[in-house]
Amino acid sequence: MARLLLTRQVTLPDPVKVERFTRAPDLGPRILFFSGGTALRDASTDLARHTHNSVHLITPFDSGGSSARLRQAFAMPAVGDLRNRLMALADRSLHGNPAVFRLFAFRLPAEGDRAELADTLTALARGRHPLVRAIPDPLRKIVRSHIGAFIDHAGLDKDGGFDPHGASLGNIVLAAGYLQNRRHLDPVIFIFSKLVQVRGVVRPIANTDLHLAVKLADGRIIGGQHRFTGKNGAPPLTARIDDIWLCKSPDDTAPVDLRLRAKVRELITTAELVCYPVGSFYSSVIANLLPSGVGAALAATRCPKVFVPNTGNDPELLGHTLELQVERLLRHLRNDAPEAITPRDVLDFVLVDSKGGRYPGGAPKSLAQRLAGLGIRVLDCPLVSRQSAPYIDERLLNPVLLSLC
Structure with a gap:
């Protein structure tokens, strides 16, 4: 079997391509998401109309809500986010x-x-x-x-x-x-998926009882996802998050190394599109990139990779401009081998809606020029509708993602 790297022009969105996927979702593309929480729930449900092959790698490190008990x-x-995505x-x-x-x-x-x-x-x-x-x-x-x-x-x-x-x-x-x-x-997720006829693949990024810890710009260290999200009654952050890592418990914040499982690496390397989507930036998106080996697997995967920043309020992004978000994302994506993995290996596009979206610090006009020097393009498309504002409308987002496949 020969492998070829092809370059082609695409229309965003491409209604003809989207319609083809809609008519045969069993043959739809393998779009892979690193996510958690509920931000991608409606988008996942809508996406299932177009493809039954999407892959969702979900963080199991949450420490709040009913699954915390x-x-x-x-x-x-944590299984709450897994259940949520399976249901979606x-x-x-x-x-x-x-x-x-x-x-x-x-x-x-x-x-x-x-x-x-x-x-x-x-x-x-x-x-x-x-x-x-x-x-x-x-x-x-x-x-x-x-x-x-x-x-x-x-x-x-x-x-x-x-x-x-x-x-x-x-x-x-x-x-x-x-x-x-x-x-x-994995075995119970397989059974669960069959029971409710899940149209896609849902897996935890790790099968380990670990937690998240962050360091703030003022030097404070906070252990436990539920303590720094600023949601569900947690006090809002008063300083910017500067780093995040895995630890044994909310009270033992010493960094822990975790290797990416081989079966998850295979899911990554067979993706046709990789999306770092909307959601809590650190506890949902970056958390999935923390196991060592994720960045290397992504660098070896030759498919489009796109970052979709939040357009609404994310308490974890206090003090983060859009440019800083991209910088932090790239830092974690290249962490396996910063000298060998280039930005272009792990990120191709940043998808924004400069007219309808609300971004921390605004959508800087210089972002496209600065990222171009790294080989990364900013795609400016309508993503926010009057009904969904200020959040992204899945009916606008999914056709763009499908068109990039």
């Missing part, structure tokens, strides 16, 4: 399994008697709950088995056991599968 109880990676890509039509989707999207009440919540989980495991009864066999037996296994591990009847208040059933199923499969996430 699972991490604390079982010393495991799930087939919700009758061709999929809408009853399974409804169960995985269900959350236990945030308030109420703990014993009653434990009884609800028991009813689910025994097949007595309406959410489980609606699922056809043999899928019902699989779901019941996972919930039953979770109950066995959780110690719900103990004061120090898992607190089920506000817990997502999807997260519970993922946690149970992780514990049943020798603490590996």
